[in-house]
Amino acid sequence: MIIVQLIGGLGNQMFQYAAGCSLAVHHNTELKLDTTQCCQDKLRDCDLSVFSITANVALSMDLDRVRRPLTWNIKHPVGSLRTVIRQNATIRYVKERNFYFDPDIIALPNNIYLEGYWQSEKYFAEITDIIKKEFSFVNPPSKINREIIEEIRGCNSVSLHIRRGDYVSNPIAKEILGVLGIEYYMHALNFIESKIENPHIFVFSDDIQWARENLKTTLPLRFINHNRMEMDYEDLRLMSNCKHHVIANSSFSWWGAWLDNNYNKIVIAPKSWFNTKSLDSKDLIPNEWIKL
Numbered sequence: 460m461i462i463v464q465l466i467g468g469l470g471n472q473m474f475q476y477a478a479g480c481s482l483a484v485h486h487n488t489e490l491k492l493d494t495t496q497c498c499q500d501k502l503r504d505c506d507l508s509v510f511s512i513t514a515n516v517a518l519s520m521d522l523d524r525v526r527r528p529l530t531w532n533i534k535h536p537v538g539s540l541r542t543v544i545r546q547n548a549t550i551r552y553v554k555e556r557n558f559y560f561d562p563d564i565i566a567l568p569n570n571i572y573l574e575g576y577w578q579s580e581k582y583f584a585e586i587t588d589i590i591k592k593e594f595s596f597v598n599p600p601s602k603i604n605r606e607i608i609e610e611i612r613g614c615n616s617v618s619l620h621i622r623r624g625d626y627v628s629n630p631i632a633k634e635i636l637g638v639l640g641i642e643y644y645m646h647a648l649n650f651i652e653s654k655i656e657n658p659h660i661f662v663f664s665d666d667i668q669w670a671r672e673n674l675k676t677t678l679p680l681r682f683i684n685h686n687r688m689e690m691d692y693e694d695l696r697l698m699s700n701c702k703h704h705v706i707a708n709s710s711f712s713w714w715g716a717w718l719d720n721n722y723n724k725i726v727i728a729p730k731s732w733f734n735t736k737s738l739d740s741k742d743l744i745p746n747e748w749i750k751l
Contacts, residue, residue, distance in 0.1 A: 460488055460489055460490075460491060460521070460550070460569070460570055461479050461482045461483040461486070461488060461489070461490050461491070461569070461570075461571055461572075461573070462479070462490075462491045462492070462493055462517050462521060462522070462525065462550065462571070462572045462573070463475050463476065463478065463479030463490065463491075463492060463493065463572075463573045464493045464495075464496060464572070464573065464574045464575075465492055465493065465494050465496065465497050465505055465507070466496040466497065467576070467710075468506070468710070468711065469506040469507075469691060469692060469695065469711060469714075470709065470710025470711035470712075470713060470714050471576060471578075471710050472497075472505070472506055472507055473507070473594065473710070473714050474576060474577050474578045474582075474710060475573070475575070475576065475577055476490075476492070476507060476512065476514070476593070477577070477582065477583040477590050477593075478564070478573060478575075478577035478582040478583060479492075479514070479573055480514070480583065480586065480589065480590065480593060481565065481582055481583040481585065481586050481590075482564075482565065482567060482571065482573070483514075484586050484589060485565070486568075486569040488569050489514075489515070490513075490514040491514060491515055491516065491517035491518075491521055492505070492507070492514050492515070492516050492517060493517045493522060493572070494516055494517075495522070506692065508597075509596060509597060509598070509692040510593060510594045510595065510596060510597065511592070511593060511594075511595045511596070511597055512593050512594075513593065524549045524550045525550045525552055525572045549570055550570050550571070550572050551567075551568075551570060551571050551572065552571075552572045552574070553567065553571055553572065553573055553574070553575075554574045554575060555573075555574065555575025555576060555577060557739065558576070558578065558738045558739055558740060558743075559579070559739045559740070559741050559742045559743075560579040560581040560582065560742035562581075564577075564582065565582060578710060578713075578740075578743050579742040579743060580717070580742075580745050581742055591718060591720075594714075594718060596692070596696055600693065600696060601693070603685060604686070604693050604696065604697060607661075607681075607683070607697055608696075608697065608700050610681075611661060611697065611700045611701055611702075612700060614657070614659040615655050615656060615657055615658045615659060615702055615703070616658075616659050616661055616700070616701040616702050616703070617651055617655070617658045617659065617660050617661065617701060617702070617703040617704065617705060618661050618663060618697070618698040618701035618703075618704045618705070618706075618712070618715055618716070619644065619647075619648075619660050619661065619662050619663070619674075619704075619705040620663045620664065620698065620704075620705070620706050620707045620709060620711070620712030620715065621639070621644065621662065621663070621664035621665075621666065621669070621670050621707060622638075622639070622664070622665065622707035622708065622709040622711070622712070623638060623664065623665055623666040623669060639707055639708060639729055641673045641674070643729055643751065644674065644705065645675075645676070646751050647705040647727045647751055648660070648674075648676050648678060648705070650727060650749070650751065651678075651703065651705065651725065651727070652678060654725060655703060655725065658678060658703070659678075659679045659681065660676070660678050660679065660680045660681065661681045661683055661697065661698075661701060662674065662680055662681065662682045662683060663683050663694050663697070663698060663712070663715075664682075664684075665688075667682055667683075667684040670682065683697060691711070694715075695711065695714060695715050695718075698712060698715025698716070698718075698719075699714075699715050699716075699718035699719050700719070701715075701719060702719070702721045702724060703721075703724050703725040703726070704716035704719065704724065704725070704726045704727065705727045706726065706727070706728050706729075707729070708728075708729050708731075708732045708733070713728075713743075716728075716748075717745075725749065726745075726747075726748040726749065727748070727749045727750075727751055728744045728748050728749070728750055728751075729750070729751065730750040730751060732744075
């Protein structure tokens with residue numbers, strides 16, 4: 460059994476699920492989800508139910524096997540793995556130590572509990588087809604979203620995501636992640652215009668008014684603002700149908716770009732994901748994406 464802790468918003472939960480799924484597939488065992496933190500978070504919820512995921516929620520008896528440690532081993536608990544592990548008779552507890560990819564994680568044995576963000580494609584690179592199937596949407600899009608998808612598929616569509624929200628209002632998030640300035644987006648649009656014929660920009664943002672006031676370009680812009688916050692997965696679906704992408708320093712638009720099946724897609728990502736040097740994001744952006 461592999462148990463993975465879900466925490467944060469939809470994009471974060473998708474990374475956590477993908478890492479756990481990869482380990483479960485490797486061991487041909489079941490994947491279970493610890494949704495305890497999601498249920499306690501007033502701002503977040505367990506959002507993965509919008510997808511065709513096969514994992515089940517971990518039961519109390521499953522989690523009890525993790526929460527009653529018999530021994531602590533921090534130095535070298537599993538081979539060369541240098542991460543914090545709490546071990547009992549059945550489940551080993553593994554906590555992410557660094558933000559960048561740790562190859563020892565994918566070599567872990569069965570019966571593991573994962574706590575962390577696991578934000579790297581390298582954790583699930585071997586099962587991309589499975590992950591895309593797991594992250595297919597359960598329900599069809601609404602009428603308006605279906606019409607926008609047809610519009611997106613009928614042009615050289617480019618999703619552009621502007622993340623502000625808690626990056627602006629939350630001092631901790633602002634200090635760690637920072638807010639991308641308009642310069643990044645204008646640079647990205649100039650690059651897109653030089654590479655793509657007649658691009659049409661579909662703008663997604665949690666501050667659409669700011670986007671309207673600050674995006675100054677002659678390129679056609681379509682501002683998407685009809686999906687309510689509790690339906691943000693619909694924006695993710697729309698993003699994933701676009702042919703090219705300008706993402707924010709946000710796991711949400713990272714997944715919008717990653718789920719796009721266009722083989723020739725151009726994805727532009729910020730060179731600096733964090734506003735602090737204490738977190739190393741070198742493994743976050745796939746090699747074929749462009750950093751600006």
